Amino acid sequence: MADGFMKHSFKQALRASACALSSMTLMASAAAVFPLSAAAQAQEAGQISGKLTNAGTGTPLAGAKILLVETGATTASRNGGRFEFRNVPAGAYTLEVSYIGLSDTTAAVSVAEGQTAEIDVAMSDLMLLDSVVVIGQRASQASGLNQQRVADNLSNVVSADQAGRFPDTNAAEALQRVPGVAINREEKGGEGRYISIRGLDSGLNNFKINGINVAQTDTETRRVPLDVVQADALSKIVVNKTLLPDMDGDGIGGSVELETGSAFDLKDRLIRFNLEGNQNDFADKLGGKVSATYGDTFGADDRFGVLVSAIYNKRHTMGYNNLQDEDYIPYFEQDEGEPVDLSGGNMLIPWWFGLGNFDNERENIGGSIALDYRLDENTSLYLKGSYNRLEDIELSSGFFIIADDDELYQDGVYNPEGGTVYRVRSEYEESVFSNSTLTVGGSTSHNQFVFDYSLGYALGIFEEPNDYEVGFEFELSGPVLYDYSDPFFPQPILSDDDQAAIRDPSNFVLGGNDIDLDDSRDEKYIGQFDVTYEPGISWLSYVKSGFKLQRSERSLFEANVLEAEGDLLLSGAIFEGGLLDTSDIGSPYGSILRLNPSSVKNWREIAEQLVADGVLENAYAGDPLDADSYEATEDIYAGYLMAKAVQGNFEFLGGARVEYLDFTSNGYELIESEDGESVLPRTSKSNNTQFLPRFQVNYRPSDKMVIRGAAYTSLARPEFLFLNAATEIEIEDSNTISAFVGNPDLKPAYAWNFDLGAEYYLNNIGLVSGGVFYKSIDDFIFIDAAPEGETSIPELNARFPGYNIDVETVFNGNRAEVYGAEFAYMNQFTNLPGALGGLGVYGNFTLQETSADTGLEGREDVPFFNAPDYVGTVALTYQKYGIEGNLAYTFRGESLEELGPYLIDKYQQSYETLDGQLRYALNKKTSIYVNAIDILDDGLDPVVNKTLGKEGRYPEDVTFNGRTVTFGVTLEF
Known part of the structure; x- marks a missing residue:
């Protein structure tokens, strides 16, 4: 071994x-x-190294465009306001600097042979603008716009302060303000969790923190839950819409870079505290948030920088969840693969339907540290670490009406042979998501070369140490049909006797209950080395090459701990919890029985003691391991070569990337037979190589305008759920075996992407932009849904001679495509008189169309998951006289949530939200603020509304939780 x-x-x-x-x-x-050697040039040429700041505030400026007039060379200022020109012959030069929101500036500098000329450039406010333009939210908007303008690719940049000017709790909600980005809300709390970019779900995009790929915490997919990361824990968010060869291969929708700050981004020492309270409409508890940031530079010439931050946020949410936990079925029996004809008295029936009241406690803990050291004029080093943790504790109470699914039809009509029960149920869950990253690296320049290097580590953990569900059941007198006249609350049609019986606890005995254990872990080890060669030729800016190594070690452990069986009555002091009034949300169900919350939280101890006493039996007394458990390693080896050429106002960037993947999965084989279950280890391996050409053209007719075009390739790797070597074998009788196995040989989805767009930047911190995009994707696989078909496992034939063995696995889908258009507008009306001069507007709108041939029968043309036809934001902003505010209306269309039976799919209905923030500066160091989230939500309209079918007649998952208000104070020292 x-x-x-x-x-x-x-x-x-x-x-x-x-x-x-x-x-x-x-x-x-x-x-x-190139005929001129580096050594020869180094003897003649020097370089210019500078720092750009705002003259009024001293704040370093990133994203400025800087022109070296005598040579025509251009560059852009980086974080900390730093910039360089290399290979500059000795002589006198002029710098021309442009930055949106500030006056254009020129500066003279002289370069001696073989020496570095240091220069600091300070930029002043535009004469036509109020001096307040370069502080507060307008400074934040200017920072994002300038970095977006000078970028080589199409991207959107959101500064941390800009995100903080909206009442967004986490990174996902901050990103919903970006063109082409839609969020998928967490079902209970209603907070944004996942994002899609241009119609591509979270698992088909790339996410990084400080340049390190985020480790997954989702148990089965590649989705990254962004509610783990608090928005104000970041300094900047970049959404790359087009990809260059030096960017990772995966990310068909795009790449999201989450960045924490650096002390070199500060004008001077920073000590900041933020204290906040929050209140949800239905919750009876007040939550709170506290955060602190410290940053400063030290040593000779302030070469050493330290920035540390910490955040703690606790909030309570309460609401209601109307849930159809399984599939709707037609009243008249038919094949699941055929569409339902709802004429002639036919209807759809939820055979597992209920309502729940949830009480959530969500706690975020986050921290980051950045240590930066400028060793000399040629080398800078850094260490950056981040930690983000979300603990979600949920107690839910409610009911389910459940039909026995052994035989749902009799004589072709819905009439469950095993009857229908009314279950009083509660669930207690403790879920913990955590993400950590650590990266060390640096940059060194030598003559015509720049070397960038880094080592990184990322850890993602999902734990569910306590997951209990317990229910007590009463058998109803007959099958239950529903009245759908209320779009949110299907009314079960019960007899008068049943109506009375379901409110009497003495009628209920122990029914469905379960205790599970889930533990998922992903560790990533990353090394990257890049070399940039600047030949000193006017038409060729640079040639760049590099390689990246990444190992991901991922594991999932799922176990069934306890399912109690036996006679146990609901009535009594232990489990009775009185009545729950559901009228808060206009529910027609009135007051319903609920279980004692304290007993539900302690169900594990209670159940284990009852089993030990012989009152109950544990159905999971055998091996509790779930067949989905696995350990896997994924090694990616990548290399690329690219160049940037400039001809007049045109910039040409192009090259190719190659990625080799080696995948190994150690899973389990679960064999079920009349004699019980057995579990055996199983290993599978696969590998593939992908070639990814990428090209970008930018046309810059002026400092204010950029026209961009791109043609590039990208990929999305299949879910671990599908690659897992897990095998489930069922011995049905003496000569028949059915088996299902994962497919480690699935190909990555491979996309050609095309973009064309224009951006025009306004002097008073504004933008007008528009563009179109198209993506053609081969071997596309839906999240959680892949085509299945027959295959064979030769070893099974040898192990089970004489059996007829049917084996199914998952396969790649066929072709998919996305096309759409994006528009954005931002402006500050500083030319208006008096108080009106503080007004500004911001808006974006995206139209998109998605279509996929999934490879599933009857699913040759379906939209993507979480890909609304339209998404947008319109915001009114204000900044003057120490007052800052915004009112943002965000909206999105309906989107496909899941493929359903009978060719009727599950949809997230369209929704909109109105959010607001008002901030007042008491002085330069202290401000107070109030935020309102979902202002128009009075609790009667759902924050999540998932239905079967586009029409919204059949509710699947409908959540009500009302508005949230936060209020706080920010202090600086």
């Missing part, structure tokens, strides 16, 4: 070395093309 491990490690080392050698060889070849 050790020998095998060494051979495998040696192969990996060879692949890594090959990637590195290939990239560096290409770089050396590119350098050799």
Whole structure:
């Protein structure tokens, strides 16, 4: 075994070395093309190194465009306001600097042979604007717009302060203000959790924190829950809509970069505290948030910087959840693959339907640290770490009406043979999501070369240490039909006797109950090395090459701990919890029985004691391991080569990236037979190589306008759920076996992407932009839904001779496509008189169309999951006289949530939200504010409304939780 491990490690080392050698060889070849050697140039040329600041505030400015007039070379200021021109011959030069919201500035600088000329440039406010324009929310907007303008690719940049000017709790909700981004809300609390970009679900995009790929906490998919990250824990969010060769291969929708800050971004020492309270409409408890940030520079020439921040946020939400927990079925029996004809008295019936009241306590803990060191004028080093944790404790109470599914039809008509029960149920869940990243790296320049290097580690953990569900049941007198006249609350049609019986606890005995254990872990180890060669030729800005190694070690452990069976009555002091009034949300169900919350929280101890006493039995007394459990490693070796050329007002960027993937899965084989269950280990392996050409053209006719076009490829790797080697085998009788196995040979989805757009930037911190995009995707696979078909496992034939063995697995889908258009507008009306000069507007609107041939029968043309036809935001902003405010209306259309039976799919209905913030500066160091989230939500309209079918007649998952108000104070020292 050790020998095998060494051979495998040696192969990996060879692949890594090959990637590195290939990239560096290409770089050396590119350098050799040019007749003037680096050594010869180094003897003659020097360089310019500078820092750009706001003259009024001293704040470093990132995103400014800087022109070296005499050579025509351009560059952009980075974080901390730093910029450089390399390979500059000795002589006198003029810098022209442009920054949206500030006056254009010129500066003279002289370069001595072989020396570095240091220069600090301070920019002043535009004469036509109030001096307040470059502080507060307008400064934040200006920062984002300037960085977006000078970027080589199409991107949207949201600064932390800009995100903080909206009442958004987490990173997902901050991103919903970006063109083309839609959020998928968490079902109970109503907070944004996942995002889609241009119609592509979260699992089909790329997410990073400080340049390190985020480790997954989702148990089965590649989705990244962004409610783990608080919006005010970040300094900047970048959404890359087009990808360059030096960016990861995955991310068909786009790439999201979450960045924490640096002390070099500050004008001087920063000590900031934020104290906040929050209140949800239905909750009876007040929540709160406290955050603190400290940043400063030290040492000779302030070469060392430290920035640390911490945040704690606790909030209570309460609401109601109307849930159809299984599938709707037609009244008249038919094949699931055929569409339902709802004429002639036919209807759809939820055979598992209920209402729940939830009481959530959500706690976020976050922290970050950034240590930066400028060793000398050529080398800078950094260490950045971040920690984000979300603990969600939920207690829900309610009822389910459940039909026995052993035989739902008799004589072709809905009439469950096993009867229908009314279940009084409660669930207690403790879910913990955590994400940690640590990266160390730096940048070194030497003559015509710039070397960037980093090592990173990311850890994602999902734990559910306590997950209890307990229910007590009463058998109803007959099958239950429903009245759908209320769009949110299907009314079960019960007899008078049943209506009375379901409110009497003495009629109920122990029914469905379950205790589960879930533990998911993802560790990523990442190394990256990039070399940029600047030949000093006017038409060729640079040639760049590099390689990246990433190992992901992922595991999932699922276990069934306890399912209690036996006679146990609801009536009595232990489990009776009185009545729950559901009239808060206009529910027609009135007051319903509920279980004692304290007993539900302690169900594990109670049930284990009852089993120990012999009162109940544990149905999971055998091996509780779930067949979905697995351990997997995914190694990615990537290398790329690219260049940037400039001709007049045109910029040409292009190159290619190659990624090799090696995947190993260690799962389990679960065999079910009349003799019980057995579990055996199972291993599978696969690999693939992807070639990814990418091209970008930018046309800049002026400092205010950019026209961009791009053609590039990207990929999305299949879910671990589908790649897992887990095998489920059922021995049905003496000669028949059915089996289902994962497919590690699934191909990544591969996309060609095309973009064309224009951006015009306004002097008074504004923007007018529009663009179109198209994506053609091969081997597309839906999240949680892949085509299934027959395959074979030869070893099973040898192990089970004489049996007829039917084996099914998952396959790639067929082709999919996305096309759409994005528009954005931002403006500040500073030319208006008096108080009106503080007004501003912001808006964006995206139209998109998605279509996929899934490979599933009858599903040849369906939209993508979480891909609304339209999404947008319109906001009114204000900043003057120490007052800052905004009122933002965000809206989105309906979107496909899940593929359903009978060719009737599940949809998230359209929704809109109106959010507001008002902030007042008491002085330069202290401000107070109030936020209102979902202002128009009085609790009678759902924050989440998922239905079967587009029409919204059949509710699937409908959540009501009302508005939330927060209020706080920010202090700086």
